[in-house]
Amino acid sequence: MSSGRQTSAERIYGRDLEVGRVYQLSEFVMTRAELIDFALKWDPQGFHIDQQVADDGPYVGLIASGAHTFAVMQRLSVLDVYDHWAVIAGKGVSDVAFLRPVRPDDVLTGTLTVVEATSDDRNRTLVVVDSELTVAGRPVLRARVSSYVHATPAV
Amino acid sequence: MSSGRQTSAERIYGRDLEVGRVYQLSEFVMTRAELIDFALKWDPQGFHIDQQVADDGPYVGLIASGAHTFAVMQRLSVLDVYDHWAVIAGKGVSDVAFLRPVRPDDVLTGTLTVVEATSDDRNRTLVVVDSELTVAGRPVLRARVSSYVHATPAV
Numbered sequence: 513m514s515s516g517r518q519t520s521a522e523r524i525y526g527r528d529l530e531v532g533r534v535y536q537l538s539e540f541v542m543t544r545a546e547l548i549d550f551a552l553k554w555d556p557q558g559f560h561i562d563q564q565v566a567d568d569g570p571y572v573g574l575i576a577s578g579a580h581t582f583a584v585m586q587r588l589s590v591l592d593v594y595d596h597w598a599v600i601a602g603k604g605v606s607d608v609a610f611l612r613p614v615r616p617d618d619v620l621t622g623t624l625t626v627v628e629a630t631s632d633d634r635n636r637t638l639v640v641v642d643s644e645l646t647v648a649g650r651p652v653l654r655a656r657v658s659s660y661v662h663a664t665p666a667v
Numbered sequence: 668m669s670s671g672r673q674t675s676a677e678r679i680y681g682r683d684l685e686v687g688r689v690y691q692l693s694e695f696v697m698t699r700a701e702l703i704d705f706a707l708k709w710d711p712q713g714f715h716i717d718q719q720v721a722d723d724g725p726y727v728g729l730i731a732s733g734a735h736t737f738a739v740m741q742r743l744s745v746l747d748v749y750d751h752w753a754v755i756a757g758k759g760v761s762d763v764a765f766l767r768p769v770r771p772d773d774v775l776t777g778t779l780t781v782v783e784a785t786s787d788d789r790n791r792t793l794v795v796v797d798s799e800l801t802v803a804g805r806p807v808l809r810a811r812v813s814s815y816v817h818a819t820p821a822v
Contacts, residue, residue: 555745575756600724602733
């Protein structure tokens with residue numbers, strides 16, 4: 513589960529990353545119980561945690577916290593993609609867009625597309641990916657995520 | 668805790684929001700146990716969940732997932748600010764920057780500054796805030812967050 517448990521030989525380095533490559537993410541089911549639990553801790557607004565408030569609101573029903581959908585994106589990205597890369601650390605995220613509400617029992621999946629991979633003279637590769645999560649084929653979240661990856665094993 | 672449980676009379680509407688106003692956020696202690704628990708679920712990379720991998724890595728010690736720090740920002744923003752506003756829903760987040768690593772036992776706090784409040788002809792106000800989280804006075808996360816708020820109680 514941890515990239516740290518992989519040996520160097522198994523890992524993908526910055527030098528090997530191809531701009532334009534698209535990674536398919538696996539699926540995550542947003543259960544009603546988890547939607548509410550996450551929001552109670554991290555985003556306790558009525559339309560995330562209170563069925564009655566949500567039913568009376570503009571979305572007519574509970575919707576997931578954007579912080580939750582963002583966390584789902586990170587989970588799928590790590591398990592399916594970053595876990596195989598020699599990641600140093602995240603750098604930043606730009607242009608996070610919540611395009612449609614995510615509701616109980618929605619099945620989230622998506623893609624991650626490499627849009628930039630630039631190595632520097634400190635053996636680091638700045639990797640920029642466009643992430644998109646979808647529900648039933650329609651986008652719910654887009655974000656551009658930048659990370660540093662070891663360019664080669666010689667660190 | 669839920670904005671939905673407040674009556675209209677207690678809530679702040681878009682027409683009342685002042686550009687330039689700065690809200691002080693309260694404090695959140697990032698315990699080691701919670702840092703690891705969150706990352707095991709949402710961001711299971713070695714430098715977030717495995718002390719040995721983290722100690723051997725570039726940050727020399729465990730660091731929090733950016734998704735976790737982002738969730739802390741949302742929690743403090745909701746409890747201290749948004750819970751008092753007639754929020755319709757979040758719209759998006761731009762320019763999330765992870766400026767410094769967040770480590771076990773760090774105490775996070777920060778500010779939220781209203782930088783735009785523009786009402787439309789559907790009784791909605793688009794509110795843009797600059798959020799900053801700090802540890803010991805130094806910024807660790809910045810983000811620009813956009814939300815829709817009811818402009819007036821007449822919805």
